[in-house]
Amino acid sequence: MRRASLAAGAVAAVFLAGCGGPAGDLIALEVSGGPVKGTEHIVVIEDGRARCNAGPLEEIPNDRLLDARDVERKLKPLAESGASYPAPGADRRHYVARTKDGAVRWSEGPQGAPAVIGKATLLALQLERQVCH
Numbered sequence: 001m002r003r004a005s006l007a008a009g010a011v012a013a014v015f016l017a018g019c020g021g022p023a024g025d026l027i028a029l030e031v032s033g034g035p036v037k038g039t040e041h042i043v044v045i046e047d048g049r050a051r052c053n054a055g056p057l058e059e060i061p062n063d064r065l066l067d068a069r070d071v072e073r074k075l076k077p078l079a080e081s082g083a084s085y086p087a088p089g090a091d092r093r094h095y096v097a098r099t100k101d102g103a104v105r106w107s108e109g110p111q112g113a114p115a116v117i118g119k120a121t122l123l124a125l126q127l128e129r130q131v132c133h
Contacts, residue, residue: 023047034093085110
């Protein structure tokens, strides 16, 4: 009986030690080209915060976090295959989305790209306006 109590206590301690740890990155977006001089690096954290170019973490609206989770989920098969959707034109903006599954690259206005690319572009623009001051 005492061994069972000690084992249960050990399991509970391990479980509780895992709680409250730092939130992981959900998605990282890179935006370059177009009117941007250089590259903006935007990282969305699972806990509803984001940062730009290694700046401070800032709270983002819940709907933006939900959008980021949706984009990350829908990008999964594309990221796993390392998909790329280039578009001609030197003045276009270029994007890279990195998730735990891999990376997806595209340029503004690619022909034949899946709908999630448009959603990811919009997310990047919205986050850029919010967290890249």
